[in-house]
Amino acid sequence: MFLWNGRLVQEDEIQVSYLDRGYYFGDGIYEVFRIYDGKLFEKQAHLNRLFQSLREVRITLPWSEAELSAMVDSLAETFGKKDGILYLQITRGAAKRSHLLPESAEPSMLGYCEEVVRPVEQLKKGINTITLDDERWHKCHIKSLNLLANTLARQEAADAGAEEAILVRDGRVTECTASNVMIVKKGVIITHPNGPLILDGITKQVVERLAKLSGIPYRNAGFTLEELMDADEVFVTSTTKEVMPVTMINGIKVGSGIPGVITQLLQHGFEQKFKPAAAAELLG
Structure with missing residues (x-):
């Protein structure tokens, strides 16, 4: 099933206008919600970020947050008890092509679910990454549809045999193409502070809470490229990557080249939040 402008429909009932401003x-x-065993994970945090993005781009929905929350629940129920994602996209709607915001356009909303397998082997072993210049716009805190710079950087990473690209702006690390990035140095977790240069990741928020509960120092202070390369541990966080260890950057090992102790502790804590059996799956 699909969620189309407030109704659950079959795919053949969806019709997107060629005048839709999302296309032009x-x-x-x-927004991308994670589903574990049929249950939406951190749903309210995702809804909060979605409505913040809507306010930033000046799109007003005809539904309240409570109504949209109920729609998301209904769509997730059609997915069954599986692991996956719920993708929700909202455009300003159809209008004559003009750079000015139209006064009468009605927002267009599409949602669907799809299965996503947890990257268990990568979570155990870590991933290879490269660094690239951050060439994106200066409003990365908005989860907008403008992802061309991200996709080009992600493709450049794939061409280099890497799983992700860590982005650097004016010598300081911001985030990755589709994830936040954190380092561990002398037992302290450090990441870029929230603001227009990064997306406030939901998994990033969970990790900060877990760090505080575990007594691990956590600093929203940012770090340089040099500090990234000298880190004891590096990991990235996202809805689909969870807490993913980075074991190589630009062909150079991170620390000992295996996931670090603090990264593994956070992985365990994260997994306990949605599926207690997942810790055994990862450690096994």
Whole structure:
């Protein structure tokens, strides 16, 4: 089933206008909810970020947050007890092509679920990454449809045999193409502070809470490229990557080249939040 402008429908009932501003201008936002065993994970945090993005781009929905929350629940129920994602995309709607915001356009909303397998082997072993210049716009805190710079950087990483690209702006690390990035140095977790240069990741928020509960120092202070390369541990966080160890950057091992102790502790804590059996799956 699909969620289309407030109704659950079959795929053949979806009709997107060629005048939709999402098509012309990327004029819209999106959100990706994680589903574990049929249950939405951190749903309210995702809804909070979605409505913040809507406010930033000045799109007003005809539904309240409570109504949209109920729609998301209904869509997730059609997915069954599986692991996956719920993708929700909202554009400003159809209007005559003009750079000015139309006064009468009605927002267009599409949602669907799909299965996503947890990257268990990568979570155990870590991933290879490269660093690239951050060439994105200066409003990365908005989860907008404008992802061309991200996709080009992600493809450059794939061409280099890497799983992700860590982005650097003016010598300081911001985030990755589709994840936040953190380092561990002398037992302290350090990451870029929230603001217009990064997306406030939901998994990033969970990790900060877990660090505080575990007594691990956590600093929203940012770090340089040099500090990244000298870190004891590096990991990235996202809805689909969870707490993913980085074991190589630009062909150079991170620390000992295996996931670090603090990274593994956070992985365990994260997994306990949604599926207690997942810790055994990862450690086994």
